[in-house]
Amino acid sequence: MIAALPMNAVPSSHGKGVLPALRRIPGPSRRRGIVQKIGFTALGACMAANIVFLGAIIFFIAAKGLSAISWEFITQAPRDAMTAGGVAPAIVGTLYLTLGAILFALPLGVACAVYLTEYSPRGWIVNVLRISINNLAGVPSVVFGLFGLTVFVKYLGFGVSILSGSLTLGILALPVIISASQEALVAVPQSIREASLALGATQWKTIRKVVLPAALPGILTGVILSIGRVAGETAPILFTAAAFYLKGYPDSVFSEVMALPYHIYALMTEGTHPEEQTVMAYGSSLLLLALVLGLSMLAIYIRQRQRKAYHA
Amino acid sequence: MHDAVIDYDKQMGMENFHPSLVKGAVGINSGSLCDAEVFGAAPKITARGVNFYYGAKKALNNINIGFSPRQVAAIIGPSGCGKSTFIRLLNRMHELVPGTRLEGEILLDGLDIVSPACDAAALRKRVGMVFQKPNPFPKTVFENIAYGLEVNGVTDRHFIEEKVVDSLKKAALWGEVKDRLKDSALGLSGGQQQRLCIARCLAVEPEVLLFDEPCASLDPISTAKIEELILELKREYAIVIVTHNMQQAARVSDRTAFFLMGDLIEEGRTDIIFKAPRDRRTEDYITGRFG
């Protein structure tokens, strides 16, 4: 906030020069210093609020669920009508579903992003496509679930299975990956592409050998974001993959699977022994958080390595 | 003897199509009182009747010019005169921008390179380009130079290694990076990066080198190094350099062309252009009278 400079002449002490004498530009005033301090404090307070919320959630879940965590809980299948044992199959199921979704969405999403940024004509077509992708992101997840039920489970006949669940979740993850990839590709400087083309490379070689490697960190960011999204979704897997109580671990992509988000939901709503099962639900929540965090950390680690390798 | 002198520069615009050599000619009033010069042989790359449009706007107007091998040709002119636009036609980089139209011919060794029958990628292997801002790939030094070879189908590891060393030596960079081949190219200084880009170009064995204001973002010492390099490279390649620095054009080139607002105003031997240009506009530009 610079004070307005009065341009009308104020008689200066030496009276020489052609310019009208200006009042001296005020240096940093005490008032301005205070305003800055207030501003930064407010920003700090907002940040603190964020951390408080996150911390509160973790704390809350941990407080209620930590007692359920044990080695048995993590590695054993449930028994005694879900009142004892562990949630290992659900962990495994969530892992399979998440990885399956990424496996499906990543190549498709990156290819789509490559097409949009590198090959498509400029103009209104790209805008239409972009709007469509964003709208896809806005579709409620339960609608995804119904879609998956109709198309993958029933029409294509995959049945309630990891396959159906992964595909449904994949479609959920698609917009996130496409957006992040697009941004990453656009951020690659045009000068790099020109350099490659000027050496006699075709456009495809340029993309494959120069642009994509350079955009990898950004693409991995998309993966990280989508992991968080996908691992925790309940509605899409409700009709397409999840079951409450299974005897063992899934033996093929066509089998049903337990999953942590659904397990938590089921424990709280269909459980027959609320006291123990509530605790188990919190325990499962804690595990889910840990899983998501773990997968994210892995992806971040990979991204860091890529950044170091390619960006000096 | 005077009659026998073919007064090249008195036939402006036509000399570029004279394939003859003029040995023993002492160009008196067409040139300097220096020793006999051998003008270049038939031009390596030629533009004939080139008109170029960005959409509806005409950027280049009936350009006729040729560039001979083993010579450095400089293109000078004020901002927006079309010199960068023109040089990018020579390796079809203008195709990266949508909505452009090129009329006329551009011939490399007599073959039209603008026609769709000519493969752009193959052309760019023969006509290399170094850009204004150094643009090394975010890869190691070695990978940068090997890239050109790999995309052109070379797989022999041994050959690639030899070529990398050879190109770095030719670009006067070998001594500075021989212990850093596995380091990221982005860790080099600006001048080194630009020489790396030159080495990268040289690795694919081009015949023509295009420099688009190569020293614009470099400090004076790096600039001097690259100018020396260009004078060395002149022995093997046909070189075209666009520069807004007239002193650089004077130092480095054998022939100079002056562009103004899309027109080729004057082209000739560098010493003549800078001692006694024929066109008033050239004189005004060179002496800094342009507003």
Place this chain on the structure above:
Amino acid sequence: MHRHFDDELRQLRGELVRMADMAQSAITQAVEALKNLDKDAAQRVIDSDVGMDSLELVIDDKCLDLIALHQPMAGDLRFITTAIKLNAELERIGDLAVDVAQRAIEVADKPLLKPLVDIPRLADAAKRMTGQAIEAFVSGDTALAKKVILSDSEADELKRRIEKELVYDYMVKDGSTADRAVPLLLAARHLERVCDHAVSMAEDIVYMVSAVVVRHHPEELK
């Protein structure tokens, strides 16, 4: 577009004109001293040469500055290199005027050998050619410069006539006139050298304006 550099060039031009004026007046005064057997006038000419010498150094230095600091090109470059050459020529013209003044001192104590007619004529030619050369320099007039070059033959002819007269009509007939004739002979030679310098200046000026070399190439004088 106004350039600061143009002001410097204008200043340089002015100083060369001054140099030329000094040279011309030196010639005039030296020949007057010769005609009038005026030792004092001759001495004044000799003394004032020092002014030309120091002006020559100033101009040389200024030219070097302009080259080092401005990297002149094309017309500007030719202007400055020509200025350096004109500077040297004018200074030598000044020295030749001093030589004539010294010849005047040599003959001042003796009666005049003959009324001087051709020598003043030759001096006028020298002054005129120098003046025209410097005018051609200032106005960029190559036609005038070419005129100067072509009028050298007239000066040569005058000198030959003077020599013939002094040698055959005086020295051969009466050897004792040598001590008065020889200085006059030498003075004529000095004045003819002035004309040569003026011609050299004119040749440089033609190159400066039109980039055509006429030195040693008289066929280009068309």
